[in-house]
Amino acid sequence: MTCKSFLVQHLDEEKILNLVSLEKDVDGFHPINMGNLSMRGREPLFVPCTPKGCLELLLRSGVGIVGKKAVVIGRSNIVGLPIALLLQRHHATVTTVHACTKNPEHITCEADIVVTAAGVPNMIRSSWLKPGAVVIDVGTCPVEDPSAEYGYRLVGDVCYEEALRIASAVTPVPGGVGPMTIAMLLCNTLDSAKRLYGFT
Numbered sequence: 001m002t003c004k005s006f007l008v009q010h011l012d013e014e015k016i017l018n019l020v021s022l023e024k025d026v027d028g029f030h031p032i033n034m035g036n037l038s039m040r041g042r043e044p045l046f047v048p049c050t051p052k053g054c055l056e057l058l059l060r061s062g063v064g065i066v067g068k069k070a071v072v073i074g075r076s077n078i079v080g081l082p083i084a085l086l087l088q089r090h091h092a093t094v095t096t097v098h099a100c101t102k103n104p105e106h107i108t109c110e111a112d113i114v115v116t117a118a119g120v121p122n123m124i125r126s127s128w129l130k131p132g133a134v135v136i137d138v139g140t141c142p143v144e145d146p147s148a149e150y151g152y153r154l155v156g157d158v159c160y161e162e163a164l165r166i167a168s169a170v171t172p173v174p175g176g177v178g179p180m181t182i183a184m185l186l187c188n189t190l191d192s193a194k195r196l197y198g199f200t
């Protein structure tokens, strides 16, 4: 689907990304698109698909972002970092939690909006959440399950049953951010074609 997922090991991701034409960078991973996303007053040609999908979920669900405390768990180039930048663009006060963060639970439980992309199954328990928080679970980890069709099932970063009791909204895994990512990839691809043929 994207550069990273298709690249075989001997290819250098940095070199490949630099070669992608900006107008066709539907992943939004080119350093110029990322730079424009991070700078005030500039607009990237494309916003990365998963972060864009998370934002779309918030906006379409009527979740206010301006002035809210948001915690993003994870800081990868493809998910955590661009999500934090996007939320900041929408005027949230953003804190990033990563693998070296001390007492992540204490930080996360103050957030109005939690977006988690760590890839650690069931890490976010109810004690990590403020009552009424909105929780977007990006994590998708395959865990062994002999009773499942393919011998594994997908699990998010959030302990879904616990979060349901305390949060005001939680995205499920599967059936949450994953399908939004694919929809946003199609959206970016259509935008790219429209721009190419002068339809915008």
Ligand SMILES: NC(=O)C1=CN([C@@H]2O[C@H](COP(=O)(O)OP(=O)(O)OC[C@H]3O[C@@H](n4cnc5c(N)ncnc54)[C@H](OP(=O)(O)O)[C@@H]3O)[C@@H](O)[C@H]2O)C=CC1
Binding pocket: 050, 073, 074, 075, 076, 077, 078, 079, 080, 097, 098, 099, 100, 101, 104, 117, 118, 119, 120, 138, 139, 140, 141, 177, 178, 179, 181
């Ligand atoms: N649903 C979807 O559309 C998508 C889902 N994903 C899923 O999202 C998850 C993250 O993906 P990706 O960003 O590529 O993964 P990476 O492994 O590149 O990044 C994981 C991030 O989480 C942080 N992290 C890891 N463990 C902990 C922990 N115990 N506490 C706090 N932070 C932690 C890491 O911190 P540090 O930087 O310090 O190492 C890192 O920044 C995966 O499960 C992936 O499958 C990804 C893309 C799309």
Ligand SMILES: Nc1nc(=O)c2c([nH]1)NC[C@@H]1CN(c3ccc(C(=O)N[C@@H](CCC(=O)O)C(=O)O)cc3)C=[N+]21
Binding pocket: 001, 002, 003, 004, 005, 027, 049, 050, 078, 140, 154, 173, 174, 175, 176, 177, 178, 179, 181, 182
């Ligand atoms: N450069 C790059 N770009 C990516 O977009 C990227 C990546 N690297 N590395 C891996 C992750 C993972 N990822 C997913 C996308 C959709 C679903 C998805 O649609 N999941 C379905 C379930 C699918 C199933 O059941 O198998 C769902 O959550 O409902 C999941 C995971 C994109 N990634």
